[in-house]
Every structure is written in structure tokens, then in C-alpha cells.
Amino acid sequence: MDKQLIIDQLKAHKKLPYLDYRLKRNTETFTDTLFYTLFDINTDVETHLEKLEEQFDALVNLACWETAKPCHKIWENYVAELPIILKKLNLDAEAILSCDPASLSIQEVYMAYPGFYAIAIYRLANVLYNQGFPLVPRLMTEYAHRQTGVDINPGATIGESFFIDHATGVVIGETAVIKNHVKIYQGVTLGALFVNKSLQKTKRHPTIESNVTIYANATILGGETVIGENSIIGGNAWLTESVPANSTVFHTPEIKIKTK
Template sequence: MTSTDALTAFFDQLATQGEQFRFRLPSRPDAGRFIDQLLRLLFPITQDCQSVSVDVQRTYDKLTDQLQCLLRPLQSQLSQSPESVSNQFFKRLPGIYSMLQSDARAIAENDPAANGIEEVVSVYPGFFAIAVYRVAHELLALEVPMLPRMLTEYAHSHTGIDIHPGATIGPSFFIDHGTGVVIGETTIIGKNVKIYQGVTLGATHVAKNLAQKKRHPTIEDNVVIYANATILGGKTVVGHDSVIGGNVWLTHSIDPHSLVYHQSEIQVRSVNSVE
């Protein structure tokens, strides 16, 4: 086969490859633009260089059109029309906004480095990841395939925080710093929970036949989880008002009001000492 024939065969393969996929997807850049503009509607703190004001109704109408556009490639997999899904999502937007206000307050009130709500909602990676998760979670509740995960992966790529849209997370959620945080699909998190960078809420092992099982832990109210702690397993429950120290590896449940910490031995000596 000549190089020309090989290239022609390759182009034919590309032309027919769509037959193997269940449905088309919206573009990732469009999904990113939608979530960025939606959050700007909810928190119009930053301004672009072309405007000094925000026309709420015009932005709302534009976002409605954008969401319907994102949903149309998925239409064969939706239980209702893109227009109906979009309408139901925006009816839920006040509830999403209320949850995000509680998250922003939790960060502003608990982080000594935070200089108010404005800083939290405009630059904090933890808040951005939580905000995108809350939007994606509602779309998943409306049985929208793929798009919720596209949104949370957009946040993941910008923040290093990986929250599956299927997780259940209560109000006043606080992620500090956040890089390397992983929250699995069946995780349940109560209210007023604080977690730090590098925390993993994951499964004890990965197998495809466990897809419909609860694989990730439950974190009850008022729990603090410090940096690089790993909590695994669908039956693992961290009782309310507990503190999980840094670098802890936990695969079993603990009672409320527990303090769990990892103890390591640290030795300090002079570099000039003789063995």
C-alpha cells in the first residue's frame, strides 16, 4: 500500500469512526465558557475591560441559549428536551446560589488569609471547584450525561481539585488550598466540613462491577481533615465533630468527636556529626 493509499484509508476511518460512539458531545471550550459566565452572573465581582456593568437579564437569556446548545448533542440520551432540562436547571439556580453563599462564607470566616467574600469568590481555587461541582451535581440530578463530568474536569484542570459530580456535599463546605484533593463519586459529606490539600476520599479498590455500589466514605458534620489524609471505603464513616490529622490512612469507621493522627519519628542532627 502506498503512502497515499494509507492516508486515504486513514481518512475513511476517521470519517466513519462516529458510528462506534453512543452520542456526540458538546465542546469542552463551550462548556468552560458556560460555567465561567454562569458564575460571573451569580457573583458579578470581576469586570472585563469592555464593560463596567452587568445586564443580568441579557446574561441570563444568553446562558439559557448556551445551556440548550450544550445539551443538543446529548438529546438522544436525555429523558426530556434540551429546553425542558434547561428550564428545570435554571429553576434550581436560586438553590445553587444559596449553597454557594454558605460555602463562600465558610471560607471567608475560617481562613485567616481571606480578605473577605470578594477575594474568596474571585480567586480561591477551592471555591471555584466547589461552585462548578454544585452546578454539575444539579445537571447530573436532571439525568444529563457527560456534561456534568466535563464541567468538573474543567475545574480540575484549573485548580488541581477533582470532585466527581455524583458526590453529595452539604452546605458550608471549605477546601483550603486544595491542590491534589480527590472526592469520589459516592462520597457523602455533611455540613460545615473543612478539608485541606492532598486529601483523598476514595475507594479501597477499583473494579468495574462495583460501579453501582457505594465505594467512597461518608464524612459527617463539622469534620476537619488535614493535608494528605486518605480515607477509603464505602462503609467508612467519619463521625461528626472529628479531626483527621495530616498523612492519616483510614479504612475503617471512627466515632464522633474522635481525633485521628499519624505519628512518625523525626530525627534532627548536625550535618557535621560523625556516624
């Protein structure tokens, strides 16, 4: 075995741009610190805001490859948004508690519901996404994705009092718009009709108006698809066209009974 030859071949094929996996690890640490600062009673807010600023500076050094971009200015704007984010997350937790008969306490929602955790990390990442901070918001939501099975792109727009029940398998695309008081169940996909790089700057994912409930494994596709307010989308439904307000949509299975 020619060890040097193998090393040279590996280096020749290692054509990726600057790729430092410390960014991924540091983002996960930052996300954990952020979550505990907002919710854990034993995590002092003042002390940990200073710690978060240090962690964020480290992320800036790793993530901001274009030195002309004012990444260092983002932190102050972000901290100013944290009370607003926390207020929204408290509304999300209250929506879960009031909607789910299995929830025994608000403490259980904050600590045990994967849907709440996924929403929390999405909301914390979305503000950074909207400020144009590169890569970190996506790493934050992918961290939550890995832990919960919920894939929410940080670019999605989600209103108040959002409820994801059971959570696993939910997919919400980058240009999806979800209004207020929406409930979705496990396996729901809010996706694009098809994938093409030329569509990057277009709305590819559906709009869900207020007070809509979407049951398990329903798939709703397309940027022009709008689910009208107060509608109920049944489990396993497949939708690529808009639905008017106050609609009920359901999938009817075909049942064939085998006879001798």
C-alpha cells in the same frame, strides 16, 4: 509515503462513537457564563439568563444522543434551582472567610480562592447530574479540575458551608457524602478501596459527618467508611475503617537519626 494509505488506516482505527469536541468547548463557555452571571457585578442577570438558555440548547443538541430523553425540559428546572445554589455558595464563601485567617475580604474569597471556584462549579454541575443530563456535568467539573487541581465528581453529595483550603490535589469521588461545616485541606482523597466496573451502582466512597476537619494529604477510602461528627483527621492519615464521633486520628512518622 502513501498518504492515502495512512488516511485509510487512521479512519480504520478511529473507532470511537460519535465524538464532537464542540461539546467540551461549549460546556466551558457555558460554565464561564454561568459563573459570571451569578457573581460578576457587571454581568446582567436577565440578559445573561437568556444567553445561557441559548448556550444550553446548543449543549442539548450535542449531548442528548437519545432523542426520546426529555433534555429540553431540564433548563426550566435548572434555572429554578439557581437561587438555591447561589445561597449555598454564599454560605461556602462565608465559611472560608470565617475559617481562614489569611482571607482579608469576602471579595478575595470569590475571586481568588481555587477551593471556592471548585465548589461553585461542583454545585452548578451536581444539579444537572441529578437530572440525568449526560456528560456535561462531568465536563464542567473537569474544567474546574484543570484550573484548580481539585477533582470533585459531580455525583458527590456535599452539605452546607463547605471549605477547601489551598485546594490543590483534592479528590472527592462520585458516591462520597459530606455533611455540613466540613473543612478539608490540600491533597485530601475521599476515594474507593479498589476500582472495579461491577461496583458502578454501589457506594464506593466514604461518608464524612458534620463539623469534621481533614488535614493535608489524608486518604479516606471505602463506601462503608464513616468519619463521625466533630472528628479531626490529621495530615497523611490513611483510613479504610470508620471513626466514631469526636475522634482525633493522626499519623505518627517513624524518625530514624543516622549516626556515624
